[in-house]
Amino acid sequence: MIVVEKLIKSYNSNRVLHGVDHAQERGQAVVLIGPSGCGKSTFLRCLSQLEIADSGRITIDDVSIEGGRAPRNSIERERQRQLRMRAGMVFQQFNLFPHLTVLQNITEAPMVVKGVSREEAEEHAKMLLGKVGLAQKAESYPAQLSGGQQQRVAIARALAMQPQVMLFDEPTSALDPELRDEVLKVMRDLAEEGMTMIVVTHEMQFARDMADQVLFFEGGLVAESGPPEQIFGDAQNERTREFVSRSVRK
Amino acid sequence: MSGTARLSRVTVYSLLFVLLLASRPFTVLADDHLAAIKSSGVLAWGGDAEGGGPYSYPDPEHPEKIIGFEVELADALATRLGLKAKMVQNQWDQLIPALDRGSFDIILNGLERTPENQQHIAMSVPYFVYAQQIVTRKDTAGLDTVEKLKGKTVGALSGSASLKLLENTVGIDVKNYPGNVETLRDLKAGRIEAVVLDLPMAQFYAAPEPDLKFAGDSFAPGYYAVGVRKEDANLLASVNQALIEFTRDGTYERIYRKYNVWDGRQASLKDFKADAVVQKKAISTLREWPKYLPLLLKGATTTIKISVLAMALAVVAGLVLVLVRMYAIAPLRWLAQAYVEIIRGTPLLIQLFLIYYGLPEIGIKLNAFFAGILGLGLNYAANESENYRAGIQAIPRGQTEAAQALGMSQWQCLRHIILPQALKLVIPPVTNDFIAMFKDSSIVSVITMVELTKVYGMLAMSTYDYIGLGLMTAGIYFALSYPASLFANYLERKWSYDRR
Numbered sequence: 001m002i003v004v005e006k007l008i009k010s011y012n013s014n015r016v017l018h019g020v021d022h023a024q025e026r027g028q029a030v031v032l033i034g035p036s037g038c039g040k041s042t043f044l045r046c047l048s049q050l051e052i053a054d055s056g057r058i059t060i061d062d063v064s065i066e067g068g069r070a071p072r073n074s075i076e077r078e079r080q081r082q083l084r085m086r087a088g089m090v091f092q093q094f095n096l097f098p099h100l101t102v103l104q105n106i107t108e109a110p111m112v113v114k115g116v117s118r119e120e121a122e123e124h125a126k127m128l129l130g131k132v133g134l135a136q137k138a139e140s141y142p143a144q145l146s147g148g149q150q151q152r153v154a155i156a157r158a159l160a161m162q163p164q165v166m167l168f169d170e171p172t173s174a175l176d177p178e179l180r181d182e183v184l185k186v187m188r189d190l191a192e193e194g195m196t197m198i199v200v201t202h203e204m205q206f207a208r209d210m211a212d213q214v215l216f217f218e219g220g221l222v223a224e225s226g227p228p229e230q231i232f233g234d235a236q237n238e239r240t241r242e243f244v245s246r247s248v249r250k
Numbered sequence: 251m252s253g254t255a256r257l258s259r260v261t262v263y264s265l266l267f268v269l270l271l272a273s274r275p276f277t278v279l280a281d282d283h284l285a286a287i288k289s290s291g292v293l294a295w296g297g298d299a300e301g302g303g304p305y306s307y308p309d310p311e312h313p314e315k316i317i318g319f320e321v322e323l324a325d326a327l328a329t330r331l332g333l334k335a336k337m338v339q340n341q342w343d344q345l346i347p348a349l350d351r352g353s354f355d356i357i358l359n360g361l362e363r364t365p366e367n368q369q370h371i372a373m374s375v376p377y378f379v380y381a382q383q384i385v386t387r388k389d390t391a392g393l394d395t396v397e398k399l400k401g402k403t404v405g406a407l408s409g410s411a412s413l414k415l416l417e418n419t420v421g422i423d424v425k426n427y428p429g430n431v432e433t434l435r436d437l438k439a440g441r442i443e444a445v446v447l448d449l450p451m452a453q454f455y456a457a458p459e460p461d462l463k464f465a466g467d468s469f470a471p472g473y474y475a476v477g478v479r480k481e482d483a484n485l486l487a488s489v490n491q492a493l494i495e496f497t498r499d500g501t502y503e504r505i506y507r508k509y510n511v512w513d514g515r516q517a518s519l520k521d522f523k524a525d526a527v528v529q530k531k532a533i534s535t536l537r538e539w540p541k542y543l544p545l546l547l548k549g550a551t552t553t554i555k556i557s558v559l560a561m562a563l564a565v566v567a568g569l570v571l572v573l574v575r576m577y578a579i580a581p582l583r584w585l586a587q588a589y590v591e592i593i594r595g596t597p598l599l600i601q602l603f604l605i606y607y608g609l610p611e612i613g614i615k616l617n618a619f620f621a622g623i624l625g626l627g628l629n630y631a632a633n634e635s636e637n638y639r640a641g642i643q644a645i646p647r648g649q650t651e652a653a654q655a656l657g658m659s660q661w662q663c664l665r666h667i668i669l670p671q672a673l674k675l676v677i678p679p680v681t682n683d684f685i686a687m688f689k690d691s692s693i694v695s696v697i698t699m700v701e702l703t704k705v706y707g708m709l710a711m712s713t714y715d716y717i718g719l720g721l722m723t724a725g726i727y728f729a730l731s732y733p734a735s736l737f738a739n740y741l742e743r744k745w746s747y748d749r750r
Contacts, residue, residue, distance in 0.1 A: 048655050049654070050651050050654060050655060077659070081657050081659065084654065084655055084656070084657045085656075085657040087655070088655075089651075089652075089655035091648060091651070091652065093648055095646075095648035095649060095651065095652035096652075097649065097652070097653075097667055097671075098671065099670050099671050099674070099745075108656075108666060108667075109653075109656035109657060109658060112658060112662050112666055113656065113657045113658055113662065114657075154652075157656070158655075158656070161656055161657060
């Protein structure tokens with residue numbers, strides 16, 4: 001359902017992605033691991049079209065976009081929007097809208113982008129809030145919530161657009177350790193429900209438990225990929241073994 | 251409670267400060283300046299060269315040089331007193347307060363020898379006989395007496411005898427101008443039906459205009475005389491003696507003929523007999539506030555109307571400007587940026603003059619009210635757009651990314667995510683500008699609008715109570731701007747979402 005072909009991305013003269021290929025079936029949870037600066041986040045940001053790849057092709061579901069340049073006309077912009085709507089993004093820094101209540105954070109995009117009626121959007125939002133365990137916080141503002149609660153709202157906000165795939169960009173890195181589990185639990189629930197997911201994370205336990213496939217990124221390429229048992233138990237690549245042993249020791 | 255206490259202390263201090271500024275200068279004036287003037291060797295005379303022909307005006311051939319019949323008269327007078335004349339430029343309708351402050355020794359600038367003027371300063375024997383002249387457009391018929399001006403809009407120079415004469419005639423809609431050039435320009439533009447002004451000015455400025463004509467004969471003659479401070483009795487005596495000699499030795503005729511202002515009336519100068527001037531007691535406008543406060547409040551309503559409407563225009567136009575500047579295609583973006591830079595880099599006064607006096611030349615004629623709102627509003631729009639830009643740039647990048655990732659278009663993101671947050675951030679600077687607008691709006695008095703500061707100026711000119719009127723006027727401005735800042739505080743609190 002997700003196909004990425006030869007994705008290349010540079011910032012100025014610094015090449016971050018060196019031609020990444022990736023294919024993923026519906027319902028699969030894929031975890032990206034690797035040292036910092038290896039291109040994991042850039043890969044996610046290209047998928048959600050927050051960055052425009054220099055070249056390569058991204059296909060999600062029935063929408064396909066070539067890299068190379070920002071959309072120039074309304075047809076290209078609409079295609080980009082369609083791709084974005086198929087990928088729900090969860091950021092490290094949550095990026096909730098501080099001027100809107102929790103409920104409004106979730107209903108805003110369905111109402112503005114999809115034209116869903118307020119009643120329908122609110123009903124759906126309340127259901128999602130129940131799912132992330134925050135039904136009683138609907139009328140709160142983001143500043144009144146803990147980091148873990150904010151990130152759970154951010155997940156609900158992305159789910160409200162009914163994406164084909166959820167992209168998580170280090171969703172627990174900005175959280176105190178005691179707040180991480182509540183976010184990870186929501187992510188586990190999603191994976192168990194069969195949500196297609198790509199997760200960039202340093203949470204090795206989550207990768208080991210939940211991933212159908214683990215991708216080890218290094219130097220802008222997928223250095224090794226395979227089921228968690230392989231990556232964490234019997235990695236073929238020397239660098240993968242080093243990274244995994246260092247990460248697990250921590 | 252502590253807030254109230256602090257406020258009242260601040261208020262008391264600021265009132266004391268105002269009083270200090272408004273009170274008489276601390277330099278102790280000697281009983282008579284004649285000795286000091288003689289020892290300095292310079293007779294400083296006050297006059298206004300802006301639109302001052304044929305009295306004192308820049309020589310068209312050599313604009314750095316001021317010429318005019320009064321310039322030559324001042325030279326002759328100084329020479330007769332064994333001194334050198336030096337002109338001090340001063341706005342005409344503020345000559346008397348400036349003399350009072352000691353900016354110069356005498357006023358020699360078409361100052362009418364009226365009982366009003368003699369309330370505050372001493373005036374010499376006359377040196378010129380002026381008369382009033384009605385000027386209209388060539389195609390206007392029948393407006394040849396003051397009586398026939400009733401029901402018409404008529405312009406006159408601020409603080410002049412012409413203005414007084416019009417204001418004393420019931421039923422004329424009088425417009426008050428800072429200079430004569432502007433009155434005649436508005437007459438040509440059709441904003442007013444007639445202008446009443448002193449004959450020499452009419453001959454100098456109106457007679458050469460092909461579109462204008464003198465309506466009827468000149469009337470209501472009066473005298474120009476030299477103004478001196480009341481305590482300068484010896485100076486006054488010397489000036490009088492010199493001026494009387496000028497009637498005999500032909501000095502007047504020589505100078506006046508040169509500037510084409512000699513007429514039959516001037517011969518009567520030598521027969522002048524001074525009437526006794528009845529001194530009225532000084533007016534305290536504070537004590538008589540029921541008489542003056544309503545006039546000031548009426549001016550304040552104009553100030554409010556103009557400020558509020560101009561600010562509304564600025565807030566909306568500024569938003570359009572900033573959106574074009576930040577998000578439109580390149581040529582439009584450059585235009586918006588150029589607009590902001592040009593407006594911020596040029597004086598509001600000149601922008602206002604261009605809109606009011608300049609646009610009619612290309613066929614766009616706005617009345618003073620709309621010209622004022624447009625001028626102030628478009629000027630402040632540039633500032634507001636910069637405020638908005640700072641606000642928009644202060645919103646973290648992650649907000650835009652989150653909106654984009656949800657599929658919002660650039661406009662949807664701006665409209666629903668960025669602007670609501672940015673507008674809250676800019677409440678304090680925009681409120682500052684709104685308060686500044688109340689004060690800046692006084693500038694529309696140069697295009698004949700009578701707002702609070704103009705009313706203050708007009709009343710102060712006739713009562714000389716600058717302190718009392720100043721306190722009342724400052725109080726009204728404060729009463730306007732303080733609620734505005736309270737309202738802004740309220741909005742900030744109401745819209746705050748980060749501290750609950």
